[in-house]
Amino acid sequence: MNALSSTSPPRHVALLGYGGLLPFMGLALLIALSLDYRSLWAVALVSYGAVILSFVGALHWGFAMTLQDMRDEQRRERLVWSVIPALVAxxxxxxxxxxGCLLLIAGFVVHFWQDRRLLQVVTLPAWYLPMRLRLTTVASVCLLLGAIIVAVHS
Known part of the structure; x- marks a missing residue:
């Protein structure tokens, strides 16, 4: 089977990608349940979200450096975009x-839109965009829940 046409990510990619959701879910749960340390878990959630948003932005830097089927203008656009998520984070x-959580959510959503734009000009594995959608959705829901809980209890 061609790796580009497979709709399932390689096992190690799935483990790493979906495993990266565990801190989002765990911290959202801790914010909900841990009254004494809620502010600590809240800072941890925003910090982790910022790190991950920066990471997904850097994917576009890597794509711009390595993918051959891009025009120079498209490559420049990807390089410029790749640093914006880190600044937002x-x-x-x-x-x-x-x-902070709402800004991170906006950053993740806009980055997913940028992923869709990228797929209009280059070929990536068939599993990439569906996986990015699932990761974006779960991370955003956790950030939203954390933000709501902190806002309600402050």
Missing amino acids: WVATLLPMPL
């Missing part, structure tokens, strides 16, 4: 937690 860490 950094600003999110400076905001009050609920606003």
